[in-house]
Amino acid sequence: MALSKFRELEFSLMSPELVKNMARVRIVTSDLYDADGYPVEGGVMDPRMGVIDPGFHCRTCGGGIGDCPGHFGYLELAKPIIHVLYTKFVYYLLKHTCRKCSRIMTVAAKSPKAGKKSTATAAKCPHCNAQQKKVTFAKPYAFYEDKEELSPMTIRERFEKIPDGDLKALGIRGGRPEWLILTLFPISPVTMRPSITLEGGERSEDDLTHKLVDMVRINQSLKENIDIGAPEFILNDLWELVQYHISTYFDNELTGVPLARHRSGRPLKGIVQRLKAKDGRIRGNLLGKRVNFSARTVISPDPRLSINEVGVPEIISQELTIPEYVTNLNIKHVKELLRSGKVNYVLRPDGRRIKVSEDNKKDLIDNLTIGWTADRQLQEGDIIIFNRQPSLHMVSMMAHRVKITPYRTFRMNPSVCPPYNADFDGDEMNLHALQTEEARTEAECIMDVKYNIKSPRSGGPVIGLDLDQISGIFLLTKKTTLLSKEDASQLLAEAGIEADLPDKKEFTGKELFSMLLPKGLNMEYKANCCENCDDCTRSGCEHDAWVIIKNGEVKSGCIDAKGVGAFKGKIISKIDTLYEDSEEVKNFIDRAGRLGIAFLMRRGFSLGISDLDLDSSVHMRIDQEIKKAEKESNILIEKFKKKELKILPGLTAEASLEAQIMNTLASGVSNVSDIIADNIKKSDIIVMAKSGSKGSMINTTQMAAVVGQETILGKRIKRGYMNRTLPHIRPGDLSPMSHGFVSRGFKDGLTPFELFWNIMNGREGLMDKSLRTRKSGYMQRRLINALQDLKVQHDLSVRNANNQIIQFMAGEDGVDPTKSDNGKINWKEYIV
């Protein structure tokens, strides 16, 4: 078929002449196939309207199944029919044109919308002075003039009389208003409504074909009835039926029109239904493309993989292919791949694609020459893009190396969960096999996980250890941890470090951890377990919270979330800046994670309800503390009632009382927290809170002793009844117990009131979360769209797509946060 360029595209109505001229066939019968099963000429499946069967050629253009675009036919309607999708416009035209002379109902042929008063209410035509009647529109396609129905015929006659000069004012361009009423109907090409052959040779026709058959059949019968001079009411019934079939052909979801159904009772799909909604042509096919060379499955964790690897199930690796261009350098290799069945297709230079099978394998190996392409299966070490939706980030899509694994899930190192925001409760992720050398190179050089550890947002790491990995490292690097040589070498082996241990009987955990660090690493920082003492003794810290690393050796301090955790890890951040573009950070995270888990496995780690048991003396102290806080609150309330309460600046008396009660109770709870921290020191729950791996002292306190104040919108619980939260409480009671203070812990259990308040608070959190994520998500989307083509240029200026300067220096300081320490450059460290 010849291609031609077009200069412009105009959307307008089709004239009957156009319908006739572009048609190849005049449809005269509703029969589809003759007795032999061949399509009937002049029927709706006329072979001149295109080919849908393989092996046949088009009677019109000679094209085969892929080449013939299909050709229109036309149907001569016995009586004119209103185009349903234009009924509103028909109504508009009827209202604004004269019923007698068809002129526009304004004087100077101005748009009827321009005038102040609607012309539809005008009593007389300004041109011929004819008395007007009120036109009404009854859905779906009936029009009345003072209760008398207007037939499509009359409407068409009126529209024909509208002078061309009035069209512009009526808002019509490129077309005639009478074309809104159909006289010739275009029969769509068979290629857009192919029939399918079921097993057994029975044909099943497309919904549109069914519709067309109905249309043609009723139209023929109407024509015959007119010819024999049938009574009016029969003609009108048939006319109405043709109108129905044509209308539902366009849109089968019209209000007021009964659904056209298939024999099975399923509603037929009109043209509108093909295009509309989620799975329609627009959203489903044009905007929603499917991607080749991709895979999707459930993810599961595998800490033995490196952070930039991904475990790919064997079955997936066999399906995904990468084109391998055969050259003199790799021809041997490709032949070997072919022999071992790792090639799915070969592509010859003449464009023929041959599927590799056991039968033709030998021939293909012999024939394979330079210039061919082999679609080989995914192999270990291939670079691919791994992605989890929603892809809000650049780190939602990163390049990983393939590792072929058994079973059916993608496996990933749990340390890469934070950037993808993934967990393993059933999450699925996508994988894309890269098809060109350019794509692979780009992925390798900029998308690899190892180059995306630091976030450009904060300048800190998004990848790091989590949970047990941190707990393990924390316990390992504690002052008291000593390991025998055997244990030490076991741990190192599990972590994947090959090194000779010095000839010593005992090793400290810090020594072991230091073996992961690169030589030349120097840093000093406060660990997560720092208690924020008033007089910090720094290196003499009694909690071992002052970390000193000299030349890659931990001299003091515990390594915890502040050192190796995701988002916080200072050590990770430092190694990343120091050893830019190397494997150093990647190896550190891999090994540290494995070391942490290995150590924790040996030590054992568990907690139970009994960890929260407290001595009765401790219980007494806690009760006293809570009672004291409540008593103080009650004193505040008394003072408030006597109007003696200290009023805080900027607050009303009521607000001052609330603020002071909240403060009193909060400090009471915090005192309890301190008591608990002193009394359940041995539990692993404290290890987690201190190392920052999971949970906090607040959680521990809430479980063991007191949940504290429940809030709604940051205030004590106030809602419920008039002046009271629940019907069991006296009106006007301001005491802590009646406004959401929970004085018990989860372990001992809450009273029904307390539980209710706790749930109120919980529900607020839930709603807040879902509302906030939606709001902020859309806000971010708008920002991204507004800023998408801003780019940092080589001179560090920021410019838009028109090369206009937005910033003379990116971020005003020209610093790339991913190459800095949390957005800053600590120049002192680099000078010494």
Place this chain on the structure above:
Amino acid sequence: MIMAAPSKIDILKHELVPKHEILTAAEKKELLEKVNATEKQLPKILDSDPVIKKIEAKPGDVIKITRKSQTAGETVYYRIVAEKTKHH
């Protein structure tokens, strides 16, 4: 439009108004060469801007603005004075 009474305050001395300076023709040329940009690519400032009116800069003048910055401490920015469109 109601015109505000002429201000008794020197806005240039206000804490929140950064330092604005008009570049000489030579400085302007040097800047455009340095940042490799034409006048059209520079950020604009309207001649109706209070500071521009005050320092009596004319359309086409380039203003050097020295202001405080969270990231860099102090930063310079350049804007070219643009005429306010009539029907605005």
